Amino acid sequence: MSAFWSAWVMFLVTLNLGITFFLFIWGQRVKIPVQPDGSTGHVWAHGVLRESVRRLPRWWVLMSASLFAAAFIYLVLFPGFGSHKGLLGWTSHAELARDVVANESTAGAILARYAAIPAGELAADPAATRIGKRLFIDNCSACHAPDARGNKRLGAPDLTDAHWRYGGDDDAVKTSILEGRSGLMPPLGAGLEEQGVLNLAHYVLSLSGAPHDAAMAAAGAPQFALCAACHGPNGKGNVQLGAPDLTDATWQYGGTLDAVVLSIMYGRHGVMPAWKDRLRETDVHLITAWLHSQSHGDGN
Ligand code: HEC
Ligand code: HEC
Known part of the structure; x- marks a missing residue:
């Protein structure tokens, strides 16, 4: 963030918090003239509705005060006040990196187990084919349709029938996916x-x-x-x-x-298109297992 935008954000934050804090203090101290009948004298609906004066409830004042304190503490600890980084040094990139590492360590063990099982056998494992189907929908459905039945206008073949242009055994299917075909x-x-x-x-x-x-x-x-x-x-x-x-x-x-x-x-x-730079081997393995279950008619 350039110095100008940093200063601009600081200005806006100070202005917003300043105005709301001023209203908060002022609202409690301001003297509103009261008529002998206890109202402010403002009437509506031919006198049916009259505006009276009530002090702000204590719970509301306490809640607002603690929210102002929380906003202040937040801006000290976390990024938010211009380019001030926050005392905790938190960044969304670091949080993402931590989540990715945590995810890899749980998912990695499962994927490594699947990688050791041939795709033809995995085709009968609903937990594995569910992941394969999800990966297929995310990456391949734009051309082959979500149910893998293909799209004739794009020339993307039906992958659920028993007819394979480039061979239907799991290795040939994997080669089609990793290297692409033309x-x-x-x-x-x-x-x-x-x-x-x-x-x-x-x-x-x-x-x-x-x-x-x-x-x-x-x-x-x-x-x-x-x-x-x-x-x-x-x-x-x-x-x-x-x-x-x-x-x-x-x-x-x-x-x-x-x-x-x-x-x-x-x-x-x-x-x-070739997917070897975009998908991991285990992803392709799981997709192949799901396709196997679709075109060989066993399961899912
Ligand atoms: C941009 C569109 C497109 C995307 C995305 C796409 N494909 Fe294809 N796919 C095609 C086309 C077109 C062909 C036929 C190639 C040809 O005519 O030689 C094909 C062929 C194939 C074949 C060979 C079929 C056979 O009969 O031998 C397989 C397997 C395949 N795709 C799987 C996938 C998988 C799995 C994905 C996702 C990782 C995917 N495709 C993503 C367009 C696409
Ligand atoms: C040089 C090799 C070659 C020759 C010669 C050739 N084809 Fe093809 N043909 C192919 C290939 C490869 C495809 C698949 C194209 C693709 O992947 O997009 C194809 C696709 C087709 C298709 C589309 C099939 C479908 O499933 O929609 C038809 C129809 C076809 N060819 C008919 C013919 C006819 C008729 C002739 C003779 C006049 C011919 N081809 C000559 C290689 C050839």
């Missing part, structure tokens, strides 16, 4: 003309048995050679390239004709 599908509409894209899209829909036009799908089938390098000759996908299986009924960007046409025309580039 799937790149190039735009391929240019060489195909509009009808070619439509035909191919109907063919892609036919692979998973989604509603499609059989004649257009048959016309589009040969074009799939363009796609086979990544999605495989039968459209089953390729985990190494992160090219999704197009024959299952789960979709990262949606299984409507429009969504498939857009995927072909403009390509797709889903980016899963």
